[in-house]
Amino acid sequence: MNHTHTVVLVEGVSDMSAVNALAERRGRDLAAEGISLVAMGGATNIGTYIGKFGPPGHDLRLAGLVDAGEEGAFRRGLERAGLGSDLGRSDLEALGFFVCVADLEDELIRALGTAMVERVVDAEGELRSFRSLQKQPAWRGRSTHDQLRRFMGAGSGRKIRYSRPLVAALDLDRVPRPLDGLLAHL
Numbered sequence: 001m002n003h004t005h006t007v008v009l010v011e012g013v014s015d016m017s018a019v020n021a022l023a024e025r026r027g028r029d030l031a032a033e034g035i036s037l038v039a040m041g042g043a044t045n046i047g048t049y050i051g052k053f054g055p056p057g058h059d060l061r062l063a064g065l066v067d068a069g070e071e072g073a074f075r076r077g078l079e080r081a082g083l084g085s086d087l088g089r090s091d092l093e094a095l096g097f098f099v100c101v102a103d104l105e106d107e108l109i110r111a112l113g114t115a116m117v118e119r120v121v122d123a124e125g126e127l128r129s130f131r132s133l134q135k136q137p138a139w140r141g142r143s144t145h146d147q148l149r150r151f152m153g154a155g156s157g158r159k160i161r162y163s164r165p166l167v168a169a170l171d172l173d174r175v176p177r178p179l180d181g182l183l184a185h186l
Contacts, residue, residue, distance in 0.1 A: 005034040006186060007053040009046065009064035013039045014159035015104050019065065021167035022179055035186055043070030046077035054081050063096030065182055067103040096185045098178035105152045105159060106145075107176035108166045114144040120165045121151070129155075 008030075010016050016037045023030050030037065040049050043066055053060045062083075066074045074097055075087045084091055089099060100107045109117050121130050130151050133139055139147050152158055175183075 003034050004036045004060060006036070006061040006063060007049075008035060008037045008182070008186065009049050009053075009062060010037060010039055011043050011065070011067060011070065012041065012159070014163040015039065015065050017160060017163040018104055018108070018167050018179065019182065021164045022170075022175065022183060025167065025170075025172065026183065028183070030186070033186070043067065043073045046074050047080060050077050050081045050083075055083070056081060061096070063182060063185055065098055065100065065104065065178055066092075067100050069102075071099050093181060093185075096182070098181045098185075100176070100178045102149070104163075104176070104179070105166075106149055107178060108163075108170070109145055109148050109152075111174050111176045112166065112169055114148060116169055117148050117166065118144075120162065120169050121148075124161070124165060 008019065010019065016039045019037055020030065038049060038053070040046065050062065051057055054062050064074065071089070071092070075092065078092070078095060078097070079085055079087060083095060087095075092099065101110075112120075118127065118130070121127050130147070133151050133154070134144075134147050139150060142150075152162055
């Protein structure tokens with residue numbers, strides 16, 4: 001991290017992969033720009049990473065992507081580090097932290113539409129596996145969107161595997177707001 005001036009904190013490797021993929025599609029080399037992406041292994045580790053890279057530690061500029069369910073953990077971590085108090089979502093965004101409505105996969109599925117996501121799943125050779133999930137009693141009556149989210153979250157490494165192909169399939173005018181906001185902030 002010798003020339004790094006900004007650290008982007010994300011929950012996992014799939015988020016890191018998606019941010020990198022979108023940056024590349026937009027002709028940006030984040031590492032060359034002095035921006036490092038760090039997968040924290042879950043949002044509850046935010047305090048540790050802010051302590052290491054933020055004001056208490058290396059005092060680097062911070063940014064990040066967080067799932068709505070983990071927003072409180074991020075908020076508390078930022079507040080404990082002295083980066084604000086009583087932070088609302090707009091305050092988080094001003095600090096460079098963008099919230100995904102459910103999670104990044106949910107954002108990507110909504111941006112692409114289920115038909116396009118199914119084409120990506122087919123291109124990855126997993127359409128039969130997805131169809132099997134759709135036939136399971138617990139998932140039979142659910143929306144295709146919910147089924148796709150479950151499919152992405154189930155199976156070893158599927159979120160990581162699909163992050164790049166889903167970003168590659170995006171129309172650059174329809175990038176999910178949190179991902180777009182994060183890159184614009186950097």
